[in-house]
Amino acid sequence: MLRNVRTTRIEWCDCDPAGIIFYPRYFEIFDTGTTALFERALGMSKIAYLKAYDFAGHPVVETRARFRQPTRFGDDISIETTLVECGESTFKLEHRVSKGGALAVEGFETRVWLTRDAAEPRHVHRQPIPKEVIARFAQAATEQAAVEHAGTAT
Protein backbone atom coordinates (compact mmCIF):
# COMPACT_ATOMS: atom_id res chain seq x y z
CA MET A 1 0.00 0.00 0.00
CA LEU A 2 1.54 3.25 -1.20
CA ARG A 3 2.07 5.80 1.54
CA ASN A 4 3.25 9.38 1.87
CA VAL A 5 3.88 11.59 4.89
CA ARG A 6 3.79 15.39 4.94
CA THR A 7 4.09 17.83 7.79
CA THR A 8 2.48 21.22 8.03
CA ARG A 9 1.59 23.84 10.62
CA ILE A 10 -1.91 24.86 11.63
CA GLU A 11 -2.08 28.63 11.19
CA TRP A 12 -4.25 31.41 12.63
CA CYS A 13 -6.13 31.51 9.29
CA ASP A 14 -7.18 27.86 9.78
CA CYS A 15 -8.83 28.50 13.15
CA ASP A 16 -12.27 29.70 14.19
CA PRO A 17 -13.60 31.80 17.09
CA ALA A 18 -13.37 28.75 19.39
CA GLY A 19 -9.58 29.04 18.88
CA ILE A 20 -9.29 25.59 17.31
CA ILE A 21 -8.99 24.49 13.69
CA PHE A 22 -12.18 24.97 11.67
CA TYR A 23 -12.78 21.34 10.67
CA PRO A 24 -13.37 21.88 6.89
CA ARG A 25 -9.68 22.88 6.75
CA TYR A 26 -8.83 19.22 7.40
CA PHE A 27 -10.38 18.30 4.07
CA GLU A 28 -8.05 20.81 2.40
CA ILE A 29 -5.19 19.09 4.23
CA PHE A 30 -6.43 15.67 3.05
CA ASP A 31 -6.67 16.95 -0.52
CA THR A 32 -3.10 18.23 -0.42
CA GLY A 33 -2.00 14.89 1.04
CA THR A 34 -3.64 13.04 -1.83
CA THR A 35 -1.95 15.30 -4.38
CA ALA A 36 1.44 14.65 -2.74
CA LEU A 37 0.84 10.88 -2.93
CA PHE A 38 -0.21 11.07 -6.61
CA GLU A 39 2.84 13.22 -7.41
CA ARG A 40 5.07 10.65 -5.76
CA ALA A 41 3.49 7.68 -7.56
CA LEU A 42 3.40 9.35 -10.98
CA GLY A 43 6.78 11.02 -10.61
CA MET A 44 5.63 14.49 -11.60
CA SER A 45 3.81 17.57 -10.28
CA LYS A 46 -0.01 17.76 -10.37
CA ILE A 47 0.06 20.42 -13.08
CA ALA A 48 2.25 18.01 -15.12
CA TYR A 49 0.20 14.87 -14.50
CA LEU A 50 -3.11 16.59 -15.34
CA LYS A 51 -1.52 17.49 -18.67
CA ALA A 52 0.28 14.18 -19.25
CA TYR A 53 -2.91 12.15 -18.75
CA ASP A 54 -5.16 14.92 -20.12
CA PHE A 55 -7.77 14.91 -17.34
CA ALA A 56 -9.50 17.43 -15.09
CA GLY A 57 -8.76 16.01 -11.64
CA HIS A 58 -9.51 13.25 -9.16
CA PRO A 59 -12.44 14.58 -7.12
CA VAL A 60 -13.82 13.01 -3.98
CA VAL A 61 -17.20 11.27 -4.32
CA GLU A 62 -17.45 10.08 -0.72
CA THR A 63 -15.57 11.01 2.43
CA ARG A 64 -15.66 10.42 6.16
CA ALA A 65 -13.63 11.80 9.06
CA ARG A 66 -13.29 11.38 12.82
CA PHE A 67 -11.90 14.26 14.85
CA ARG A 68 -10.31 12.85 18.00
CA GLN A 69 -8.59 15.86 19.47
CA PRO A 70 -8.52 19.50 18.37
CA THR A 71 -5.48 21.24 16.91
CA ARG A 72 -4.66 24.91 17.41
CA PHE A 73 -2.69 27.59 15.53
CA GLY A 74 1.01 26.91 15.94
CA ASP A 75 0.52 23.13 16.13
CA ASP A 76 2.81 21.14 13.86
CA ILE A 77 1.01 18.15 12.46
CA SER A 78 2.00 15.12 10.43
CA ILE A 79 -0.34 13.69 7.77
CA GLU A 80 0.16 10.09 6.68
CA THR A 81 -1.76 9.37 3.47
CA THR A 82 -2.20 5.77 2.28
CA LEU A 83 -3.69 4.49 -0.95
CA VAL A 84 -5.67 1.52 0.41
CA GLU A 85 -7.30 0.52 -2.87
CA CYS A 86 -6.91 1.38 -6.53
CA GLY A 87 -9.76 -0.21 -8.50
CA GLU A 88 -10.79 0.14 -12.13
CA SER A 89 -12.61 3.38 -11.53
CA THR A 90 -12.02 4.46 -7.93
CA PHE A 91 -9.17 5.27 -5.58
CA LYS A 92 -9.63 4.75 -1.83
CA LEU A 93 -7.37 6.71 0.48
CA GLU A 94 -6.86 7.13 4.20
CA HIS A 95 -5.31 10.05 6.05
CA ARG A 96 -4.02 9.96 9.61
CA VAL A 97 -3.24 13.33 11.16
CA SER A 98 -1.00 13.24 14.24
CA LYS A 99 0.12 15.91 16.69
CA GLY A 100 3.07 15.20 18.93
CA GLY A 101 2.82 11.51 18.01
CA ALA A 102 -0.85 11.21 19.04
CA LEU A 103 -3.62 10.58 16.51
CA ALA A 104 -5.74 13.73 16.08
CA VAL A 105 -7.88 13.00 13.00
CA GLU A 106 -8.66 10.14 10.65
CA GLY A 107 -9.96 10.70 7.14
CA PHE A 108 -11.26 8.26 4.53
CA GLU A 109 -12.11 9.09 0.94
CA THR A 110 -13.11 7.63 -2.41
CA ARG A 111 -12.00 9.45 -5.54
CA VAL A 112 -12.75 9.12 -9.24
CA TRP A 113 -11.07 10.09 -12.51
CA LEU A 114 -12.59 13.14 -14.16
CA THR A 115 -12.15 14.14 -17.82
CA ARG A 116 -13.31 17.14 -19.80
CA ASP A 117 -15.76 16.96 -22.66
CA ALA A 118 -13.84 17.58 -25.90
CA ALA A 119 -16.65 19.64 -27.41
CA GLU A 120 -17.46 21.56 -24.21
CA PRO A 121 -14.41 21.78 -21.89
CA ARG A 122 -16.55 23.16 -19.05
CA HIS A 123 -18.37 19.81 -18.83
CA VAL A 124 -16.65 17.03 -16.91
CA HIS A 125 -17.28 13.26 -16.78
CA ARG A 126 -16.10 10.28 -14.76
CA GLN A 127 -13.93 7.77 -16.63
CA PRO A 128 -12.17 4.50 -15.81
CA ILE A 129 -8.69 5.13 -14.42
CA PRO A 130 -6.15 4.67 -17.25
CA LYS A 131 -4.39 1.28 -17.04
CA GLU A 132 -1.01 3.04 -17.19
CA VAL A 133 -1.90 5.00 -14.05
CA ILE A 134 -3.04 1.89 -12.20
CA ALA A 135 0.24 0.19 -13.17
CA ARG A 136 2.27 3.17 -11.94
CA PHE A 137 0.56 3.10 -8.55
CA ALA A 138 1.15 -0.66 -8.25
CA GLN A 139 4.80 -0.24 -9.17
CA ALA A 140 5.32 2.63 -6.72
CA ALA A 141 3.76 0.55 -3.94
CA THR A 142 6.04 -2.40 -4.76
CA GLU A 143 9.12 -0.19 -4.78
CA GLN A 144 8.15 1.39 -1.48
CA ALA A 145 7.56 -2.02 0.13
CA ALA A 146 10.98 -3.18 -1.08
CA VAL A 147 12.69 -0.11 0.39
CA GLU A 148 10.83 -0.55 3.68
CA HIS A 149 11.62 -4.26 3.82
CA ALA A 150 15.29 -3.50 3.21
CA GLY A 151 15.12 -0.88 5.96
CA THR A 152 13.58 -3.40 8.36
CA ALA A 153 16.09 -6.13 7.47
CA THR A 154 19.10 -3.92 8.11
Place this chain on the structure above:
Amino acid sequence: MLRNVRTTRIEWCDCDPAGIIFYPRYFEIFDTGTTALFERALGMSKIAYLKAYDFAGHPVVETRARFRQPTRFGDDISIETTLVECGESTFKLEHRVSKGGALAVEGFETRVWLTRDAAEPRHVHRQPIPKEVIARFAQAATEQAAVEHAGTAT
Protein backbone atom coordinates in the same frame (compact mmCIF):
# COMPACT_ATOMS: atom_id res chain seq x y z
CA MET B 1 -37.37 16.20 13.63
CA LEU B 2 -36.39 19.86 13.51
CA ARG B 3 -35.54 21.10 10.04
CA ASN B 4 -34.27 24.26 8.40
CA VAL B 5 -33.76 25.23 4.77
CA ARG B 6 -31.32 27.85 3.47
CA THR B 7 -30.37 28.83 -0.04
CA THR B 8 -27.04 30.16 -1.20
CA ARG B 9 -25.05 30.59 -4.39
CA ILE B 10 -21.82 28.81 -5.24
CA GLU B 11 -19.30 31.53 -6.05
CA TRP B 12 -16.05 31.69 -8.05
CA CYS B 13 -14.13 31.69 -4.75
CA ASP B 14 -15.66 28.28 -3.88
CA CYS B 15 -14.38 26.60 -7.05
CA ASP B 16 -11.11 24.97 -8.00
CA PRO B 17 -9.12 24.68 -11.24
CA ALA B 18 -11.46 21.90 -12.43
CA GLY B 19 -14.15 24.62 -12.50
CA ILE B 20 -16.33 22.87 -9.92
CA ILE B 21 -16.82 23.46 -6.22
CA PHE B 22 -13.80 22.51 -4.09
CA TYR B 23 -15.47 19.90 -1.87
CA PRO B 24 -14.22 21.16 1.55
CA ARG B 25 -16.44 24.19 0.91
CA TYR B 26 -19.47 21.91 1.42
CA PHE B 27 -18.42 21.40 5.02
CA GLU B 28 -18.46 25.18 5.48
CA ILE B 29 -21.96 25.13 3.99
CA PHE B 30 -23.00 22.32 6.37
CA ASP B 31 -21.59 24.27 9.32
CA THR B 32 -23.56 27.36 8.37
CA GLY B 33 -26.68 25.19 7.98
CA THR B 34 -26.21 23.80 11.47
CA THR B 35 -25.81 27.31 12.90
CA ALA B 36 -29.03 28.40 11.18
CA LEU B 37 -30.88 25.42 12.68
CA PHE B 38 -29.52 26.13 16.18
CA GLU B 39 -30.44 29.81 15.86
CA ARG B 40 -33.97 28.82 14.90
CA ALA B 41 -34.38 26.32 17.76
CA LEU B 42 -32.85 28.59 20.40
CA GLY B 43 -34.48 31.76 19.10
CA MET B 44 -31.31 33.83 19.01
CA SER B 45 -28.14 34.43 16.97
CA LYS B 46 -25.06 32.24 17.46
CA ILE B 47 -23.13 35.08 19.11
CA ALA B 48 -26.06 35.40 21.54
CA TYR B 49 -26.52 31.68 22.24
CA LEU B 50 -22.78 31.13 22.86
CA LYS B 51 -23.06 33.87 25.49
CA ALA B 52 -26.44 32.84 26.91
CA TYR B 53 -25.30 29.24 27.51
CA ASP B 54 -21.66 30.26 28.13
CA PHE B 55 -20.00 27.72 25.85
CA ALA B 56 -17.34 27.68 23.12
CA GLY B 57 -19.22 25.99 20.28
CA HIS B 58 -20.67 22.73 18.97
CA PRO B 59 -17.81 21.20 16.99
CA VAL B 60 -18.08 18.18 14.73
CA VAL B 61 -16.51 14.96 16.02
CA GLU B 62 -17.48 12.77 13.10
CA THR B 63 -18.75 13.55 9.60
CA ARG B 64 -19.49 11.85 6.31
CA ALA B 65 -20.56 13.11 2.89
CA ARG B 66 -21.54 11.79 -0.52
CA PHE B 67 -21.06 14.03 -3.54
CA ARG B 68 -23.53 12.97 -6.22
CA GLN B 69 -23.17 15.69 -8.80
CA PRO B 70 -20.84 18.67 -8.99
CA THR B 71 -21.94 22.27 -8.58
CA ARG B 72 -20.36 25.23 -10.33
CA PHE B 73 -19.98 28.96 -9.70
CA GLY B 74 -23.32 30.65 -10.30
CA ASP B 75 -25.33 27.60 -9.18
CA ASP B 76 -28.06 28.37 -6.67
CA ILE B 77 -28.35 25.59 -4.15
CA SER B 78 -30.75 24.73 -1.37
CA ILE B 79 -29.51 23.15 1.89
CA GLU B 80 -32.00 21.25 4.04
CA THR B 81 -30.58 20.62 7.51
CA THR B 82 -32.34 18.18 9.85
CA LEU B 83 -31.60 17.40 13.49
CA VAL B 84 -32.08 13.63 13.43
CA GLU B 85 -31.06 12.99 17.03
CA CYS B 86 -30.38 15.05 20.14
CA GLY B 87 -28.92 12.81 22.83
CA GLU B 88 -27.46 13.62 26.24
CA SER B 89 -24.11 14.58 24.84
CA THR B 90 -24.32 14.53 21.03
CA PHE B 91 -26.32 16.10 18.21
CA LYS B 92 -26.74 14.19 14.94
CA LEU B 93 -27.54 16.23 11.86
CA GLU B 94 -28.12 15.60 8.17
CA HIS B 95 -27.72 18.03 5.30
CA ARG B 96 -29.21 17.60 1.84
CA VAL B 97 -27.90 19.96 -0.84
CA SER B 98 -30.06 20.27 -3.95
CA LYS B 99 -29.56 22.03 -7.24
CA GLY B 100 -32.57 22.62 -9.47
CA GLY B 101 -34.54 20.16 -7.35
CA ALA B 102 -32.02 17.32 -7.77
CA LEU B 103 -29.97 16.00 -4.88
CA ALA B 104 -26.30 17.06 -5.26
CA VAL B 105 -24.75 16.24 -1.88
CA GLU B 106 -25.63 14.49 1.36
CA GLY B 107 -23.85 15.25 4.63
CA PHE B 108 -24.05 13.57 8.03
CA GLU B 109 -22.45 14.83 11.21
CA THR B 110 -22.18 14.29 14.96
CA ARG B 111 -21.52 17.30 17.15
CA VAL B 112 -20.71 17.82 20.80
CA TRP B 113 -21.02 20.65 23.33
CA LEU B 114 -17.74 22.42 24.06
CA THR B 115 -17.03 24.61 27.09
CA ARG B 116 -14.04 26.68 28.10
CA ASP B 117 -11.92 26.00 31.13
CA ALA B 118 -12.64 28.71 33.72
CA ALA B 119 -9.00 28.92 34.78
CA GLU B 120 -7.54 28.75 31.27
CA PRO B 121 -10.05 30.01 28.67
CA ARG B 122 -7.89 28.73 25.79
CA HIS B 123 -8.56 25.15 26.91
CA VAL B 124 -11.84 23.59 25.83
CA HIS B 125 -13.72 20.48 27.03
CA ARG B 126 -16.74 18.40 26.00
CA GLN B 127 -19.74 18.60 28.32
CA PRO B 128 -23.23 17.09 28.42
CA ILE B 129 -25.71 19.22 26.48
CA PRO B 130 -27.62 21.42 28.98
CA LYS B 131 -31.12 20.04 29.70
CA GLU B 132 -32.63 23.42 28.83
CA VAL B 133 -31.10 23.23 25.37
CA ILE B 134 -32.38 19.69 24.79
CA ALA B 135 -35.84 20.85 25.86
CA ARG B 136 -35.70 23.81 23.48
CA PHE B 137 -34.84 21.58 20.55
CA ALA B 138 -37.67 19.17 21.44
CA GLN B 139 -40.14 22.03 21.73
CA ALA B 140 -39.03 23.59 18.43
CA ALA B 141 -39.46 20.21 16.70
CA THR B 142 -42.95 19.80 18.16
CA GLU B 143 -43.98 23.28 17.07
CA GLN B 144 -42.63 22.72 13.59
CA ALA B 145 -44.49 19.39 13.29
CA ALA B 146 -47.72 21.07 14.39
CA VAL B 147 -47.32 23.81 11.80
CA GLU B 148 -46.56 21.27 9.09
CA HIS B 149 -49.46 19.06 10.11
CA ALA B 150 -51.77 22.08 10.00
CA GLY B 151 -50.39 22.90 6.57
CA THR B 152 -51.04 19.35 5.37
CA ALA B 153 -54.53 19.25 6.85
CA THR B 154 -55.62 22.44 5.16
Place this chain on the structure above:
Amino acid sequence: MLRNVRTTRIEWCDCDPAGIIFYPRYFEIFDTGTTALFERALGMSKIAYLKAYDFAGHPVVETRARFRQPTRFGDDISIETTLVECGESTFKLEHRVSKGGALAVEGFETRVWLTRDAAEPRHVHRQPIPKEVIARFAQAATEQAAVEHAGTAT
Protein backbone atom coordinates in the same frame (compact mmCIF):
# COMPACT_ATOMS: atom_id res chain seq x y z
CA MET C 1 -20.89 55.01 -12.77
CA LEU C 2 -22.38 51.55 -12.70
CA ARG C 3 -23.22 50.30 -9.24
CA ASN C 4 -24.51 47.15 -7.60
CA VAL C 5 -25.49 46.34 -4.02
CA ARG C 6 -25.48 42.89 -2.41
CA THR C 7 -26.11 41.80 1.13
CA THR C 8 -24.60 38.85 2.89
CA ARG C 9 -24.03 37.53 6.39
CA ILE C 10 -20.66 37.07 8.07
CA GLU C 11 -20.53 33.45 9.21
CA TRP C 12 -18.56 31.54 11.85
CA CYS C 13 -16.36 30.13 9.05
CA ASP C 14 -15.30 33.69 8.13
CA CYS C 15 -14.00 34.51 11.61
CA ASP C 16 -10.71 33.91 13.38
CA PRO C 17 -9.70 33.20 16.99
CA ALA C 18 -10.10 36.91 17.82
CA GLY C 19 -13.82 36.35 17.11
CA ILE C 20 -13.89 38.86 14.24
CA ILE C 21 -13.82 38.40 10.49
CA PHE C 22 -10.45 37.19 9.17
CA TYR C 23 -9.68 40.11 6.82
CA PRO C 24 -8.73 38.09 3.68
CA ARG C 25 -12.41 37.07 3.60
CA TYR C 26 -13.25 40.66 2.60
CA PHE C 27 -11.34 40.18 -0.64
CA GLU C 28 -13.55 37.16 -1.36
CA ILE C 29 -16.55 39.40 -0.68
CA PHE C 30 -15.13 42.09 -3.01
CA ASP C 31 -14.56 39.46 -5.71
CA THR C 32 -18.15 38.26 -5.45
CA GLY C 33 -19.32 41.88 -5.59
CA THR C 34 -17.37 42.46 -8.80
CA THR C 35 -18.85 39.31 -10.35
CA ALA C 36 -22.36 40.50 -9.47
CA LEU C 37 -21.67 43.88 -11.11
CA PHE C 38 -20.29 42.24 -14.27
CA GLU C 39 -23.28 39.90 -14.42
CA ARG C 40 -25.61 42.86 -14.19
CA ALA C 41 -23.80 44.87 -16.87
CA LEU C 42 -23.41 41.96 -19.28
CA GLY C 43 -26.86 40.52 -18.60
CA MET C 44 -25.66 36.96 -17.98
CA SER C 45 -24.04 34.73 -15.35
CA LYS C 46 -20.26 34.59 -14.98
CA ILE C 47 -20.12 31.06 -16.39
CA ALA C 48 -22.03 32.38 -19.41
CA TYR C 49 -20.00 35.57 -19.93
CA LEU C 50 -16.67 33.72 -19.67
CA LYS C 51 -17.92 31.51 -22.49
CA ALA C 52 -19.61 34.26 -24.53
CA TYR C 53 -16.43 36.38 -24.60
CA ASP C 54 -14.12 33.35 -24.49
CA PHE C 55 -11.81 34.53 -21.72
CA ALA C 56 -10.34 33.17 -18.47
CA GLY C 57 -11.39 35.86 -15.99
CA HIS C 58 -10.82 39.41 -14.80
CA PRO C 59 -8.14 39.07 -12.11
CA VAL C 60 -7.03 41.81 -9.76
CA VAL C 61 -3.60 43.33 -10.44
CA GLU C 62 -3.69 45.87 -7.64
CA THR C 63 -5.88 46.28 -4.57
CA ARG C 64 -6.15 48.31 -1.41
CA ALA C 65 -8.48 48.21 1.58
CA ARG C 66 -9.17 50.11 4.79
CA PHE C 67 -10.81 48.25 7.67
CA ARG C 68 -12.67 50.79 9.80
CA GLN C 69 -14.59 48.60 12.21
CA PRO C 70 -14.62 44.83 12.67
CA THR C 71 -17.54 42.60 11.76
CA ARG C 72 -18.48 39.43 13.60
CA PHE C 73 -20.31 36.17 12.79
CA GLY C 74 -24.02 36.89 12.52
CA ASP C 75 -23.48 40.43 11.22
CA ASP C 76 -25.50 41.27 8.12
CA ILE C 77 -23.50 43.48 5.81
CA SER C 78 -24.22 45.40 2.65
CA ILE C 79 -21.61 45.67 -0.13
CA GLU C 80 -21.92 48.51 -2.63
CA THR C 81 -19.69 47.89 -5.66
CA THR C 82 -19.06 50.72 -8.15
CA LEU C 83 -17.22 50.62 -11.46
CA VAL C 84 -15.34 53.91 -11.22
CA GLU C 85 -13.38 53.54 -14.47
CA CYS C 86 -13.42 51.26 -17.49
CA GLY C 87 -10.36 51.98 -19.63
CA GLU C 88 -8.99 50.21 -22.69
CA SER C 89 -7.30 47.52 -20.66
CA THR C 90 -8.26 47.98 -16.99
CA PHE C 91 -11.35 48.14 -14.81
CA LYS C 92 -11.24 50.15 -11.57
CA LEU C 93 -13.76 49.24 -8.90
CA GLU C 94 -14.63 50.37 -5.40
CA HIS C 95 -16.42 48.40 -2.69
CA ARG C 96 -18.05 49.90 0.39
CA VAL C 97 -19.05 47.44 3.09
CA SER C 98 -21.57 48.72 5.64
CA LYS C 99 -22.98 47.26 8.82
CA GLY C 100 -26.11 48.77 10.28
CA GLY C 101 -25.71 51.76 7.98
CA ALA C 102 -22.16 52.52 9.15
CA LEU C 103 -19.13 52.13 6.87
CA ALA C 104 -17.05 49.11 7.97
CA VAL C 105 -14.61 48.58 5.08
CA GLU C 106 -13.54 50.26 1.86
CA GLY C 107 -11.91 48.34 -0.97
CA PHE C 108 -10.32 49.55 -4.22
CA GLU C 109 -9.15 47.35 -7.05
CA THR C 110 -7.79 47.35 -10.59
CA ARG C 111 -8.61 44.39 -12.80
CA VAL C 112 -7.51 43.21 -16.23
CA TRP C 113 -8.89 40.96 -18.96
CA LEU C 114 -7.27 37.53 -19.08
CA THR C 115 -7.38 35.13 -22.03
CA ARG C 116 -6.10 31.61 -22.51
CA ASP C 117 -3.39 30.66 -24.93
CA ALA C 118 -5.01 28.72 -27.82
CA ALA C 119 -2.10 26.28 -28.07
CA GLU C 120 -1.65 25.83 -24.30
CA PRO C 121 -4.91 26.54 -22.41
CA ARG C 122 -3.10 26.46 -19.06
CA HIS C 123 -1.24 29.65 -20.03
CA VAL C 124 -3.06 32.94 -19.60
CA HIS C 125 -2.36 36.45 -20.95
CA ARG C 126 -3.67 39.98 -20.45
CA GLN C 127 -5.58 41.45 -23.37
CA PRO C 128 -7.34 44.74 -24.12
CA ILE C 129 -10.95 44.68 -22.94
CA PRO C 130 -13.20 43.89 -25.96
CA LYS C 131 -14.89 47.04 -27.32
CA GLU C 132 -18.27 45.32 -27.06
CA VAL C 133 -17.74 44.79 -23.35
CA ILE C 134 -16.72 48.43 -22.81
CA ALA C 135 -19.85 49.51 -24.70
CA ARG C 136 -22.04 47.24 -22.57
CA PHE C 137 -20.69 48.72 -19.35
CA ALA C 138 -21.21 52.26 -20.66
CA GLN C 139 -24.77 51.46 -21.69
CA ALA C 140 -25.57 49.80 -18.37
CA ALA C 141 -24.26 52.88 -16.52
CA THR C 142 -26.37 55.19 -18.67
CA GLU C 143 -29.50 53.12 -18.09
CA GLN C 144 -28.87 53.01 -14.36
CA ALA C 145 -28.36 56.79 -14.22
CA ALA C 146 -31.62 57.34 -16.13
CA VAL C 147 -33.53 55.10 -13.71
CA GLU C 148 -31.99 56.86 -10.72
CA HIS C 149 -32.66 60.30 -12.19
CA ALA C 150 -36.28 59.32 -12.80
CA GLY C 151 -36.44 58.07 -9.21
CA THR C 152 -35.05 61.37 -7.91
CA ALA C 153 -37.34 63.47 -10.13
CA THR C 154 -40.47 61.70 -9.00
Place this chain on the structure above:
Amino acid sequence: MLRNVRTTRIEWCDCDPAGIIFYPRYFEIFDTGTTALFERALGMSKIAYLKAYDFAGHPVVETRARFRQPTRFGDDISIETTLVECGESTFKLEHRVSKGGALAVEGFETRVWLTRDAAEPRHVHRQPIPKEVIARFAQAATEQAAVEHAGTAT
Protein backbone atom coordinates in the same frame (compact mmCIF):
# COMPACT_ATOMS: atom_id res chain seq x y z
CA MET D 1 14.60 46.55 9.84
CA LEU D 2 13.56 43.14 11.11
CA ARG D 3 13.02 40.58 8.39
CA ASN D 4 11.86 36.98 8.06
CA VAL D 5 11.67 34.62 5.10
CA ARG D 6 9.33 31.65 4.74
CA THR D 7 8.71 29.30 1.87
CA THR D 8 5.49 27.56 1.02
CA ARG D 9 3.82 25.81 -1.88
CA ILE D 10 0.71 27.03 -3.71
CA GLU D 11 -1.77 24.16 -3.59
CA TRP D 12 -4.81 23.15 -5.66
CA CYS D 13 -7.05 24.44 -2.85
CA ASP D 14 -5.54 27.94 -3.28
CA CYS D 15 -6.45 28.17 -6.98
CA ASP D 16 -9.59 29.20 -8.83
CA PRO D 17 -11.24 28.11 -12.09
CA ALA D 18 -8.73 30.22 -14.06
CA GLY D 19 -6.12 27.76 -12.75
CA ILE D 20 -4.16 30.45 -10.90
CA ILE D 21 -4.06 31.41 -7.24
CA PHE D 22 -7.24 33.09 -6.00
CA TYR D 23 -5.74 36.40 -4.88
CA PRO D 24 -7.35 36.62 -1.38
CA ARG D 25 -5.13 33.63 -0.51
CA TYR D 26 -2.14 35.99 -0.68
CA PHE D 27 -3.52 37.89 2.29
CA GLU D 28 -3.60 34.62 4.23
CA ILE D 29 0.04 34.14 3.20
CA PHE D 30 0.89 37.70 4.33
CA ASP D 31 -0.85 37.08 7.67
CA THR D 32 1.15 33.91 8.25
CA GLY D 33 4.33 35.80 7.31
CA THR D 34 3.55 38.49 9.89
CA THR D 35 2.94 35.85 12.57
CA ALA D 36 6.29 34.22 11.77
CA LEU D 37 8.04 37.59 12.10
CA PHE D 38 6.33 38.34 15.43
CA GLU D 39 7.21 34.88 16.72
CA ARG D 40 10.84 35.47 15.78
CA ALA D 41 11.02 38.91 17.41
CA LEU D 42 9.19 37.89 20.59
CA GLY D 43 10.88 34.49 20.84
CA MET D 44 7.68 32.50 21.32
CA SER D 45 4.72 31.05 19.40
CA LYS D 46 1.64 33.17 18.64
CA ILE D 47 -0.49 31.22 21.11
CA ALA D 48 2.19 31.98 23.73
CA TYR D 49 2.66 35.68 22.91
CA LEU D 50 -1.12 36.34 22.86
CA LYS D 51 -1.16 34.94 26.39
CA ALA D 52 2.09 36.53 27.59
CA TYR D 53 0.97 40.03 26.58
CA ASP D 54 -2.73 39.28 27.21
CA PHE D 55 -4.12 40.63 23.93
CA ALA D 56 -6.49 39.50 21.18
CA GLY D 57 -4.30 39.91 18.10
CA HIS D 58 -2.68 42.40 15.72
CA PRO D 59 -5.29 42.92 13.01
CA VAL D 60 -4.74 44.78 9.75
CA VAL D 61 -6.37 48.21 9.47
CA GLU D 62 -5.05 49.02 6.02
CA THR D 63 -3.47 46.93 3.28
CA ARG D 64 -2.38 47.15 -0.33
CA ALA D 65 -1.01 44.64 -2.81
CA ARG D 66 0.32 44.50 -6.36
CA PHE D 67 0.09 41.21 -8.24
CA ARG D 68 2.86 41.15 -10.85
CA GLN D 69 2.70 37.61 -12.15
CA PRO D 70 0.33 34.75 -11.32
CA THR D 71 1.30 31.66 -9.37
CA ARG D 72 -0.17 28.20 -9.94
CA PHE D 73 -0.67 25.04 -7.87
CA GLY D 74 2.66 23.33 -7.41
CA ASP D 75 4.62 26.61 -7.43
CA ASP D 76 7.06 26.99 -4.57
CA ILE D 77 7.17 30.56 -3.37
CA SER D 78 9.31 32.53 -0.97
CA ILE D 79 7.78 35.26 1.22
CA GLU D 80 10.10 37.92 2.66
CA THR D 81 8.34 39.87 5.42
CA THR D 82 9.91 43.08 6.73
CA LEU D 83 8.84 45.26 9.64
CA VAL D 84 9.39 48.68 8.09
CA GLU D 85 8.03 50.73 11.02
CA CYS D 86 7.02 50.10 14.59
CA GLY D 87 5.37 53.22 16.00
CA GLU D 88 3.57 53.83 19.28
CA SER D 89 0.36 52.29 18.07
CA THR D 90 0.93 50.81 14.61
CA PHE D 91 3.14 48.27 12.89
CA LYS D 92 3.92 48.69 9.18
CA LEU D 93 4.99 45.58 7.29
CA GLU D 94 5.94 44.67 3.74
CA HIS D 95 5.77 41.27 2.08
CA ARG D 96 7.60 40.31 -1.10
CA VAL D 97 6.52 37.04 -2.69
CA SER D 98 8.97 35.54 -5.18
CA LYS D 99 8.75 32.56 -7.51
CA GLY D 100 11.95 31.20 -9.01
CA GLY D 101 13.77 34.35 -7.89
CA ALA D 102 11.35 36.71 -9.68
CA LEU D 103 9.04 39.05 -7.76
CA ALA D 104 5.43 37.85 -8.05
CA VAL D 105 3.55 39.94 -5.47
CA GLU D 106 4.16 42.87 -3.14
CA GLY D 107 2.05 43.46 -0.04
CA PHE D 108 1.96 46.38 2.39
CA GLU D 109 0.01 46.50 5.63
CA THR D 110 -0.61 48.50 8.78
CA ARG D 111 -1.53 46.63 11.94
CA VAL D 112 -2.70 47.63 15.40
CA TRP D 113 -2.70 46.09 18.87
CA LEU D 114 -6.07 44.69 19.92
CA THR D 115 -7.12 43.92 23.50
CA ARG D 116 -10.25 42.37 24.96
CA ASP D 117 -12.65 44.20 27.21
CA ALA D 118 -12.24 42.78 30.75
CA ALA D 119 -15.97 42.96 31.44
CA GLU D 120 -17.06 41.66 28.02
CA PRO D 121 -14.35 39.48 26.42
CA ARG D 122 -16.19 39.44 23.09
CA HIS D 123 -15.54 43.19 22.71
CA VAL D 124 -12.13 44.24 21.42
CA HIS D 125 -10.32 47.61 21.44
CA ARG D 126 -7.17 49.12 19.94
CA GLN D 127 -4.43 49.97 22.43
CA PRO D 128 -0.92 51.46 22.26
CA ILE D 129 1.69 48.77 21.61
CA PRO D 130 3.30 47.82 24.96
CA LYS D 131 6.74 49.45 25.40
CA GLU D 132 8.24 46.04 26.13
CA VAL D 133 7.06 44.76 22.76
CA ILE D 134 8.46 47.79 20.93
CA ALA D 135 11.78 47.24 22.71
CA ARG D 136 11.81 43.57 21.73
CA PHE D 137 11.29 44.40 18.07
CA ALA D 138 14.07 47.02 18.19
CA GLN D 139 16.44 44.58 19.85
CA ALA D 140 15.63 41.79 17.37
CA ALA D 141 16.30 44.19 14.48
CA THR D 142 19.62 45.24 15.97
CA GLU D 143 20.69 41.64 16.50
CA GLN D 144 19.71 40.71 12.97
CA ALA D 145 21.63 43.69 11.53
CA ALA D 146 24.71 42.67 13.53
CA VAL D 147 24.52 39.11 12.21
CA GLU D 148 24.07 40.34 8.65
CA HIS D 149 26.89 42.86 9.00
CA ALA D 150 29.16 40.11 10.33
CA GLY D 151 28.12 37.96 7.38
CA THR D 152 28.92 40.77 4.95
CA ALA D 153 32.23 41.59 6.58
CA THR D 154 33.52 38.02 6.43
